[in-house]
Amino acid sequence: MSIRLNRERKVLFMDEAGAATAAGNPAHCCQTMTDALTNDCEIHADEPFECADMLFSYSDKFDEYGLIVHDGGSAVILIDFCPFCGTRLPSSRRDDWFDEVEALGFSDFDDPAIPTKYATSAWRLDNLKKTD
């Protein structure tokens, strides 16, 4: 599936909440990463990918960290380790997300009928509860 670009480590789209905001930040590996993911730019408050000061993105939905490619789009290059503290970052859940949504019978991943929990981390946190 061409939509899954994990192999090249380059993701051509990022969910809307891709660049985390100060509010609702999950716990990141270190304060520097948390700061790097915090968009405090007034000009680009709603467009983190447009802001030259934003270098990293975090997707709550896929639990993945990326370097923002400032080419005018919303591309990121996924990273496995935090460049500040060296912590191994969580493995991307992108493939699991597509597998689950596909298993529900969706082939259009923008289908508005996809349960809302799949728009955030809720789907993977739900799964954690189930396996406990």
Ligand SMILES: [Zn+2]
């Ligand atoms: Zn870190």
Ligand SMILES: [Zn+2]
């Ligand atoms: Zn800015």
